[in-house]
Structures are given as C-alpha cells and as structure tokens.
Amino acid sequence: MDPKPAVSSAPSKQPEDRRWRMVDRAMRLHGFQPHALIETLHAVQESFGYLDMDALKYVADGLKVPLSQVYGVATFYHFFSLKPAGEHTCVVCMGTACYIGGAAEIIKGVGEQYKIAPGETTRDGKLSLVVARCIGSCGLAPAVVFDNEVDGKSTPKSVLEKLGRWTNS
Amino acid sequence: MTLEELQEIAQGELEKQLGFKHQINVCVAAGCLSCQSDLVKDAIQQEVVRRGMESTTRVKGVGCLGLCTAGPLLTVDDKTLYQGVVAADASDIVEALGGSPVQRLDCSVQMPFFSRQHKIVLENCGKIDPERVEEYIAAGGYLALYKALTKMTPPEVVDQISKSGLRGRGGAGFPTGLKWSMVSKSLNSTKYVICNADEGDPGAFMDRSVLESDPHRVIEGMALAAYAVGANHGFIYVRAEYPLAVKRLKIAISQAEKMGLLGYNIFNTTFSFDIKIRLGAGAFVCGEETALIASIEGRRGTPRPRPPFPAEFGLWGYPTLINNVETLANVAPIIAKGGEWFAGIGTEKSKGTKVFALAGRVKNTGLIEVPMGTLLRDIVFDIGGGIPGGGKFKAVQTGGPSGGCIPEQFLDMPVDYESLAKVGSIMGSGGMIIMDHTSCMVDVAKFFMEFCMSESCGKCVPCRVGTAQMHDILCKITEGNASEADVAMLEDLCDLVRNTSLCGLGQTSPNPVLSTMRYFKDEYMAHVVDKTCPSGTCKIHSHVGGVK
Numbered sequence: 001m002d003p004k005p006a007v008s009s010a011p012s013k014q015p016e017d018r019r020w021r022m023v024d025r026a027m028r029l030h031g032f033q034p035h036a037l038i039e040t041l042h043a044v045q046e047s048f049g050y051l052d053m054d055a056l057k058y059v060a061d062g063l064k065v066p067l068s069q070v071y072g073v074a075t076f077y078h079f080f081s082l083k084p085a086g087e088h089t090c091v092v093c094m095g096t097a098c099y100i101g102g103a104a105e106i107i108k109g110v111g112e113q114y115k116i117a118p119g120e121t122t123r124d125g126k127l128s129l130v131v132a133r134c135i136g137s138c139g140l141a142p143a144v145v146f147d148n149e150v151d152g153k154s155t156p157k158s159v160l161e162k163l164g165r166w167t168n169s
Numbered sequence: 170m171t172l173e174e175l176q177e178i179a180q181g182e183l184e185k186q187l188g189f190k191h192q193i194n195v196c197v198a199a200g201c202l203s204c205q206s207d208l209v210k211d212a213i214q215q216e217v218v219r220r221g222m223e224s225t226t227r228v229k230g231v232g233c234l235g236l237c238t239a240g241p242l243l244t245v246d247d248k249t250l251y252q253g254v255v256a257a258d259a260s261d262i263v264e265a266l267g268g269s270p271v272q273r274l275d276c277s278v279q280m281p282f283f284s285r286q287h288k289i290v291l292e293n294c295g296k297i298d299p300e301r302v303e304e305y306i307a308a309g310g311y312l313a314l315y316k317a318l319t320k321m322t323p324p325e326v327v328d329q330i331s332k333s334g335l336r337g338r339g340g341a342g343f344p345t346g347l348k349w350s351m352v353s354k355s356l357n358s359t360k361y362v363i364c365n366a367d368e369g370d371p372g373a374f375m376d377r378s379v380l381e382s383d384p385h386r387v388i389e390g391m392a393l394a395a396y397a398v399g400a401n402h403g404f405i406y407v408r409a410e411y412p413l414a415v416k417r418l419k420i421a422i423s424q425a426e427k428m429g430l431l432g433y434n435i436f437n438t439t440f441s442f443d444i445k446i447r448l449g450a451g452a453f454v455c456g457e458e459t460a461l462i463a464s465i466e467g468r469r470g471t472p473r474p475r476p477p478f479p480a481e482f483g484l485w486g487y488p489t490l491i492n493n494v495e496t497l498a499n500v501a502p503i504i505a506k507g508g509e510w511f512a513g514i515g516t517e518k519s520k521g522t523k524v525f526a527l528a529g530r531v532k533n534t535g536l537i538e539v540p541m542g543t544l545l546r547d548i549v550f551d552i553g554g555g556i557p558g559g560g561k562f563k564a565v566q567t568g569g570p571s572g573g574c575i576p577e578q579f580l581d582m583p584v585d586y587e588s589l590a591k592v593g594s595i596m597g598s599g600g601m602i603i604m605d606h607t608s609c610m611v612d613v614a615k616f617f618m619e620f621c622m623s624e625s626c627g628k629c630v631p632c633r634v635g636t637a638q639m640h641d642i643l644c645k646i647t648e649g650n651a652s653e654a655d656v657a658m659l660e661d662l663c664d665l666v667r668n669t670s671l672c673g674l675g676q677t678s679p680n681p682v683l684s685t686m687r688y689f690k691d692e693y694m695a696h697v698v699d700k701t702c703p704s705g706t707c708k709i710h711s712h713v714g715g716v717k
Contacts, residue, residue, distance in 0.1 A: 037467035042409065042448050069468075076469040076626075077450030079409050096372030096566065096602045097528035099616050133453065133620070135410055136374035138528035138600070139200045139237025139535050150203030 019047040020058070027062045034065045037073055041080055050081045078133070086121040086128035088147055088166045090159070095134030097141035102155070106142060107131065109156030110163065126167050170429035170436055172315055175306060182307035189227040191266045193217075195243040196295065197230035198381045199374075199413055200535075205256070206241035212256035213243075216263045226266065232382020234295040236282060237535035244295065245270070250283075252276035281551045282533045287514070289522050290498045291538045294382035299417050302424040305385040311430055313504040314389050317396055318438045321504075326397035327353055330500065332508030334520035339365060339456070339493030340571065340597045341673070342519075342586040348490065351480040352398040355488040360400035362391055363484065363491045365461060366407040366414070369453035370569030371620060373600030375524040376494035378536050380407065380414035383498070384421035388444060390497030392431065393504055395442045398490050403444040406461055410451065418446055453570075453624035457672045458483075458491050460626065471628045472672035493598070495524055515541035519585035529566075529602035532557045539584075546580040549603055560605035564688070568597025570617045570624075571677035573684025574610060593684040595677070609706035610689040611696055614682045615643040621678035632675030635666035639682065646693065649700040649709035656697060660686070 026043035030036030040063065044055045051074050060067040074080045090110065094103050107118060110129055114122050118131040137143040140152025144159050151162070186192070195201075195210040207230075214228045234242040239252035243262075251262065251274040258274060265271045278284075288294075297304035305311070317326050331346025352360060364387060368376040380387060391403045407415055422444050425431040433441045447465050454460045455470040458479050464470040465484060483489025499521060503511045512520050519541035525548065528534045532554030539548060549555070549565060556562055564574040573594035575582075582588050586596050604613065622636040642659045645651040663679035670676045686693060695703050702709055 035465070035467035038450055038464065039448065039467075042450070065467075073467070073469055077452050079449075079451035094371070096569070096600065096616070097534070099371075100529045100602060100604060100608055100613075132410065133369065133451065133624075134371035134373070136368065136377040137200055137203060137237075138372055138374055138526055138602075139240075140203060141528060141534070143203070150199070152203055 022047045023055075023058070024062070027059075032063055034063050037063055037065055037070065038077070041070075041074055045080060050084045052082070052084075083121070087126050088163075089128045089130055089145075090163060091130045091132050091135070091145035092118075092159075093132045093135045093137065093141070093143040093145070095132075095136075095138055095141070095143075097138035098134075098143055101141040103142040106144065106154060106156050106159050109160060113160055114163075114167070122167075127163065172319075172436070175311060175315065178303055179307045179309075182303045186227075186307070190225040191222075191227070191246055193226065193228045193243060193245050193262070194231040194247075194295065195228065196232070196234045196241060198233035198294075198378055199411075200233065200237035201240035201242055202413070204240045206243075206254075208256045209241050209243065209254050209259070212259035213262060216259040220263060222263070222266075226263070229298045230300075231296060232294040232299050233291075233378040233536055235286075235291070235536045236276070236533060238533060239276060242276070247296075248278075250276045250278050282535075282537070282554065285543075285547065285552050286538050287522050287540045288538050289502055289511075289514075290379060290386075290495055290524050291382070291536070292502075293386065294378065294536075297383065299382050299384055300420050302385055302421065302428060302430075305383070309505070310385055310501075311389055313501040314392050314396075314430070315436050317393055317504050318436045318440055323353060323397050323399060326393060326504065329504060329508040330397070333499075333503045333511035334508075334515075334518075335496065335499055335503065335511065336519065336586065337493060338495035338499070338523065338598065340568065340595060342596055345492065345496055348480065348492070349394065349397050351478070352400075352488050352490040355481060357488050359402075359487045360395075360398060361484045361487060361489040362395045362398065362400045362403040363461065363465070363489060364391055364403065364405040364494060364497055365456065365458075365491055366405055366411075366494045367449045367456045367461060368408060368411075368494070368598060369456050369624075370571075370598050370600050372526065372528055372566070372569060372602045373598045374526045375536060375599045377408075377411050377414050379494050379498050379524070380411070381417055384414075384417050385425065386498045386501060387418075387494055388421055388425055388431065390492075390500035391444060392435070392442050393500050394490055394492060394497065396440055398488075400490065401441050401443070403442060404447050404465055404484070405444060406447045406449055406455070406465060408451070409448040415446065415448065422446070452626070453620070454626045454672070454674050457674060460672070461491065462489065469626070471626045472674075474671060495599070516583060516585045518587055523584070523596070523599060525599045525601045527553050527601050527603070530556050530560055530605040530607070531603040541585045542583040544580070545575065545582050545584055548584065548601070549580065553603065556603070556605050560607065563604050563606055563608060564610065566594075566602040566604065566613065566681075567600065568595035568680070569600050570620045571595055571673065571680055572597045573680050574604070574613065574688065575684075576688040593680065593687055595680070607704055607706070609647070609702050609704040610685040610692050611643065611646055611702075612706045614685045615640065615647055617681035618643055618678070621674065625674065625678075629669075629671040629675065631666045631669040632671065632678065635662055635670070635675070636678055638662055639666070639679070643682070646696045647702070647707040647709075649696060649707070651697050653697055656693060 336342040460470040
C-alpha cells in the first residue's frame with residue numbers, strides 16, 4: 001500500500017468512555033487511512049456490542065470518510081449490528097447441513113415461545129435470536145450457539161430448555 | 170534464520186518428542202471444542218500429573234482429526250483413536266497407556282473413513298499442535314520455502330506449480346500455475362498476494378479446519394506464492410465468524426515473524442514478505458475476487474466487471490494474486506516433492522486431492538481428503554458410512570448455492586471438476602451435503618435461492634431482482650399455489666439470470682434450481698399439479714379451486 005503520512009486526526013471531542021480507546025487504537029494502527037473502515041467498525045462492535053449513530057459519526061470523523069459511506073458499509077455487512085443485542089444471544093445456524101437437519105424447526109420453536117423473529121430481541125431485552133449463514137460446525141448439525149458456546153445436534157426441545165435457564169432467572 | 174537454525178529447531182523438537190513414552194493428542198478444533206474437548210484435555214493432563222507421569226507422557230491439543238460426528242476425539246501414541254470421550258474417562262485412558270486400549274471408547278482406525286483417505290493438505294492435521302511453530306518445523310515445515318528461496322528462481326517455482334496441474338480449490342478450478350504466471354509477468358514493482366479464507370458456502374468447513382489445524386502451512390504457501398510472483402505484501406481475508414481460526418492465524422503469523430520466516434530478508438535472501446489479517450464481515454459475495462478486494466479496501470463488497478482481472482489491476486490498482494486456503498495449502502508439498510509427484514495423483518485433468526466436508530444425512534460426518542477421481546459412491550457409502558437410520562439415499566449436493574444436486578444414477582461417477590460440471594453441479598469449495606428421502610428437493614432449491622437472494626449485493630439488476638422473483642415462485646410452489654405457467658417462468662428466469670448477471674454469485678444462483686428441475690421434475694410437478702409434497706417437508710394446505 002502507499003505509505004502515506006499518517007495523519008493523526010483523532011477527533012477533537014474525546015468521549016470519556018474507556019471503550020473508545022480500542023476504537024482509536026484500531027484507527028491508529030492503520031494510520032487513520034480510509035481503508036481501515038471495516039477493521040475499525042469491527043473494533044467498535046467488539047467494544048460496544050453494536051454500532052450506533054454516534055459511533056458511526058466518530059469513525060467517519062476519525063478516518064475522514066463521508067458518513068454516508070460509513071453507514072453504507074455498516075449496513076452492507078451482516079456481521080455488523082445497528083441495534084443493541086439482548087443480554088443473551090442465541091444463534092441458530094442455517095447452513096445447508098443444519099437446514100437439512102431441521103434448523104428451521106428450531107427457529108420456529110424459539111420464535112413461537114418468545115414471540116420474536118430472527119434478528120429481534122425480546123421486549124425485556126433478555127434474549128436475541130440470530131440466524132447465522134453457516135458457522136462451519138456442519139459435523140454437529142443442527143448447531144446452535146448460546147453466548148459463544150456451540151452446541152451440536154440440537155432439537156427445538158433442547159434449545160428451549162437451555163433458553164429457559166436464561167429467561168427464567 | 171538459516172537452514173542450520175531451522176534444522177536445529179526440528180531436531181530439538183523431535184528429541185523432545187522422543188523423550189516421551191506416550192503422546193496423547195486431543196482434538197481442539199472447533200468441532201470437538203464445541204463438545205468440550207478442552208475440558209477432556211485438562212482432565213487428562215491433571216490425571217497424568219496426579220500419577221506423576223508428566224515426564225513420560227505428553228498431552229497436547231491438535232487440529233482436526235476428521236470424524237467430527239464422534240467428537241471429542243483423541244489419539245494415543247498415533248495408534249489408538251478414542252471417540253466420544255468425556256472428562257470422566259481421563260483416568261481409564263491414562264490407566265490403559267501402554268496396554269490394550271479402553272474398549273468402550275475405541276474407534277477403529279482401520280475403518281474405510283480413515284483407510285480410504287489420502288492426505289496432503291490435511292497431513293499435519295491432528296498430528297501437530299497448531300499453536301507451536303516448532304512442531305510444524307519438525308514435520309518438515311518451511312523447508313519448501315528455504316528450497317525455493319535459495320535454490321530456485323521465481324519462474325522455476327511457477328513452473329513447478331504449472332507442472333503439478335494444481336487447480337483453484339475455491340470452486341471454479343482455474344489452473345493455479347496460469348494465474349501465478351499472469352501475476353508474475355506484470356512489471357509493476359508493488360504486488361499483493363491474498364489468501365481467500367472467506368468460506369461462505371453454507372455447508373463447508375474445510376478452510377476453517379485447515380486454518381485451525383495447520384495455519385503455518387497456509388503461511389508458507391503464501392510466502393512461496395509471493396516469491397514466485399514477486400509480491401512483498403500479503404493479506405489473509407478471513408471470516409469474522411471463525412474466531413478460533415483468526416486467533417491461531419494471529420499466533421502463527423507472530424511466531425513466523427519472530428523467527429524471521431516472515432519479514433525482511435527471509436533466510437538471508439533479498440526476499441521480504443509480510444502478512445496482515447483482514448476480517449470479513451459476513452458477506453457471501455466477498456468470496457468473489459473483485460468484491461473481496463473492495464472489502465479489504467474498506468468499501469462495500471460489490472464486484473466489478475472483469476477484465477481487468479486482479480492479476481493486472483487488483484488491490485489498490487496493483488497486480489494481485491488471490492488464492493483459496495486449500496490451494497495455498499497444497500503449494501508447500503508441491504515445491505518440496507516436485508510438480509510431477511503431485512501430477513501423479515488424481516485424474517487426467519484434475520490433479521491431486523480434494524478436501525470435502527461431509528455433512529447432512531450421512532453416518533460419518535466430518536472432514537475427508539480423497540484423491541480426485543474417487544467415486545461418489547465410495548465417498549458416500551464407504552467413507553461416509555451410508556445413510557443413518559435406514560434412510561434411502563436421494564441426492565448429494567456439492568458446490569453450495571452455486572452447485573447442484575446429484576441424484577442416485579450418477580453415484581458411480583468419479584468426482585473431478587469435469588464430471589461434476591457435466592451433471593450440472595460444480596466442485597465448489599468442497600461442501601458435500603447428503604440428502605435422504607426426507608428432504609424435499611423443491612424446498613432445498615428454495616433454501617439456496619433464499620440464500621442467494623439475501624446475499625445478492627444489489628449492484629446488478631438480474632441478480633437483485635431475478636433471485637427475488639425466483640424465490641417468490643419457489644415459495645408459491647412449496648405452498649401449493651403455483652401453476653405450470655409459474656414453472657415455465659421459473660425456467661425462463663434461470664436462463665436470464667444465468668446469462669446476464671455481473672458476477673459468479675448471480676450467474677450460478679440458478680444452478681440449484683436447474684439441477685433439481687432436471688433430475689427431480691416429478692417432485693416439482695407433484696407440488697404444482699397434485700398439490701402434495703412427496704417427502705412431507707412442505708406444508709401444503711389443500712384449498713378449493715387450486716389452479717390446475
């Protein structure tokens with residue numbers, strides 16, 4: 001890449017939150033160049049769990065990228081979420097192997113029990129239901145991820161049991 | 170780093186290994202980890218310590234052992250394989266060391282699942298600790314890079330790859346040697362090598378396993394590619410959904426940098442090369458070369474028309490070589506053993522081996538590597554162990570959303586690029602999903618169309634609108650509301666989208682529909698005319714006045 005001089009254009013208004021440091025670090029690491037946009041958004045999502053408008057503006061300022069472009073990128077990629085996630089997240093894999101194994105039934109079961117569609121969070125903010133394209137655990141299909149813990153060979157019943165422990169407590 | 174230093178590390182590691190009487194290798198790749206294999210490993214380690222055997226017994230975490238369905242897996246002294254191990258089995262396993270294996274956990278390594286495989290890409294998987302470069306070096310790692318840098322010119326390296334007949338393992342099967350020579354011919358002094366680890370196909374996990382089990386193999390392959398084409402910078406574009414692979418890649422890169430296997434003047438030559446990781450963000454279209462480049466540049470991952478190909482005008486406008494993980498993992502053995510050795514494996518036009526991720530309705534799900542040209546029947550029934558629960562084989566899906574469903578009458582077909590294309594599917598990246606009589610083929614086609622529809626980047630109209638229209642019709646069919654005119658319209662749309670879309674995603678999106686229509690037309694007709702789903706998957710409500 002072109003070794004352009006690193007412009008230290010850290011935004012003038014430094015929010016107090018310590019979590020911004022990780023975001024700043026990601027931008028600094030790439031010399032505040034526009035191509036660091038996706039990497040920076042990853043850092044934001046890791047720190048805050050989601051991308052809100054303030055964060056998008058902060059990143060746009062820092063990298064000197066139009067806000068429209070930042071918004072465009074943030075909405076293009078499925079991995080970025082513009083809404084805060086619930087306290088717990090249940091990711092149902094919908095890869096081919098999991099689909100053949102009955103993942104659709106699991107989504108239906110969870111949806112009926114908690115009245116949420118994929119991508120939504122329950123009203124009390126306890127549970128988010130997410131559908132993944134393929135988490136690559138096809139050998140364990142159907143696979144469901146409970147807060148970063150992969151569980152294989154799931155059924156609607158086993159999933160609802162596990163979720164019950166989160167939502168009843 | 171010099172050759173002597175490399176040999177010293179290898180020697181030291183081998184001596185260390187010989188110092189142990191017993192080796193217990195526990196699989197800590199994603200599949201087994203999700204069955205808590207890390208707890209198993211800790212329990213065995215504690216048991217070994219409790220018995221005061223830590224000086225004679227070594228417990229280590231290794232990469233994927235292949236038979237993911239029977240996890241957690243572990244091997245003892247490379248001879249015995251245990252399956253379905255839990256932490257409570259630790260004391261029995263340690264007790265049985267040196268004697269006869271624990272019967273209830275024993276898994277025969279003689280079964281066809283293991284004996285029919287031919288491992289090149291996966292040769293280190295399950296043998297070495299992916300987080301220690303010393304073990305990779307002890308297994309002969311980085312010797313190919315040394316050989317290329319000190320004894321071969323870049324054109325000679327390209328020549329060996331051309332001779333080997335290696336073709337891109339990402340799906341399309343473009344000859345790798347040709348791609349390399351295209352990039353190497355460019356006179357531009359800045360060039361890039363990109364490793365495409367954006368394994369987006371639903372139902373494929375080969376690349377993830379390679380990255381988790383043997384990351385240095387990919388790094389060495391990239392360095393060799395960079396030397397051959399004259400590049401000094403590399404990127405690995407890896408899915409953010411694979412955190413373990415990312416973590417191990419980061420460890421591997423920093424180890425290689427510390428040892429001088431990456432960085433300036435590698436092996437005291439003038440060759441310099443560095444690798445950076447870029448995280449994908451969940452866009453299937455970014456597997457397409459030009460979209461991937463756009464994503465690394467920090468933009469939306471939309472493809473652009475080719476030519477110019479990335480080989481001439483790639484990352485930031487510079488010549489760029491993009492290869493898939495598995496392709497790059499094949500490079501080091503080819504350089505070490507010569508292109509002719511590799512060309513001796515496989516069929517006339519498809520050389521070497523291919524890694525497949527077997528999944529779906531098959532007994533032995535997991536990761537396999539077989540020579541090109543292996544019969545489909547052997548893969549499904551011999552290696553895969555057939556359909557569980559007395560089900561009847563219906564079709565095997567290869568190539569993900571760009572591929573097709575292969576019915577029973579083609580089971581005796583050799584698996585290679587040409588044969589698969591002939592029956593309307595593609596090799597793809599290597600996902601192989603087996604379906605039995607409980608799967609509705611129209612529903613499967615709808616599943617893939619839904620995937621393509623939501624993954625379409627929206628840049629070109631045929632793909633953006635066409636996939637949505639096709640999905641609508643497929644929904645109508647599965648709901649029992651379609652007429653024969655709808656089926657005819659679906660066929661027309663397939664033709665249109667295939668011929669007018671901008672990139673591979675759109676061009677191949679009709680494949681699942683076309684192949685299921687070709688071989689399972691009767692199922693479509695059952696939905697349309699008789700308003701029934703033969704496999705009972707689709708919920709068709711009988712209603713009055715259905716269109717004939």
